[in-house]
Amino acid sequence: MAIDPLGPKIAEGRDSEIFEHGPGRVLRRNFFARDLTNEGRLMNHVRAHGYPVPEVFDAGDGWLVMERINGANLIDSMRKTVAGVRAAGRELARLHVQLAKIPAPDYLVAAPGDAGEAIVHLDLHPLNVMTDDRGSVVIDWANAKRGVAEADVANTWMLLKAGQVQGKLVDRLVVLFGRRILTGAFLSKVDRAAAARQLKAVAEWRAFDRNMSPKEIALMNALVAKAGI
Numbered sequence: 001m002a003i004d005p006l007g008p009k010i011a012e013g014r015d016s017e018i019f020e021h022g023p024g025r026v027l028r029r030n031f032f033a034r035d036l037t038n039e040g041r042l043m044n045h046v047r048a049h050g051y052p053v054p055e056v057f058d059a060g061d062g063w064l065v066m067e068r069i070n071g072a073n074l075i076d077s078m079r080k081t082v083a084g085v086r087a088a089g090r091e092l093a094r095l096h097v098q099l100a101k102i103p104a105p106d107y108l109v110a111a112p113g114d115a116g117e118a119i120v121h122l123d124l125h126p127l128n129v130m131t132d133d134r135g136s137v138v139i140d141w142a143n144a145k146r147g148v149a150e151a152d153v154a155n156t157w158m159l160l161k162a163g164q165v166q167g168k169l170v171d172r173l174v175v176l177f178g179r180r181i182l183t184g185a186f187l188s189k190v191d192r193a194a195a196a197r198q199l200k201a202v203a204e205w206r207a208f209d210r211n212m213s214p215k216e217i218a219l220m221n222a223l224v225a226k227a228g229i
Helices: 037-048 082-100 149-162 169-187 192-196 199-206 214-227
Strands: 009-012 016-020 025-030 056-060 063-067 118-120 129-132 135-138 145-147
Touching: 037 056, 037 063, 082 118, 082 129, 082 135, 082 149, 082 169, 118 149, 145 149, 149 169, 149 192, 149 199, 149 214, 199 214
Parallel strands: none
Antiparallel strands: 009 016, 016 025, 025 063, 056 063, 118 145, 129 135
């Protein structure tokens, strides 16, 4: 059964839109009417294990009601210094390590890469990490599956390397410089060699994502080639 928002739209992404939905709550509606019940169950599952995620109050076919996070994403909230960018990269790695310790529920489907029993978010990049007075909060669990944690790290590695930024040349150059520092700090706190072994499988999976541009796919393949996989 569809559900109507109680307030105005406050954000829109590639596959969903977010509305105010009463005090401290938001309604997320999926453009493709995909059932979000298991996504909501998973968010409350990891929350019960102490992982920082919005509380989910209800979910159904194409919609999800959850706690509103009043904060900025990791990129916007970090200090725009070399030390600040490195700290953000280490925080991203810490969130991966913490998630890898939580057992996957049996309703999750298998992820790309080797078989495993860890929860893999598969979209854990800085724009999906919000910060508020509690610290980091991870959002957007639409891609989450069951697999090996190294595949999740490989996916984030690819997104950090291949994700394209629009804007003026000087802005793109600044982002490129910051991206290298961020990625280096992230990889310094994870098992880089193990993640590299998952890059090919993850790149093949990502190539079917309609949101990935040909340039981004080419950059992912170049990362696989450089890693020698």
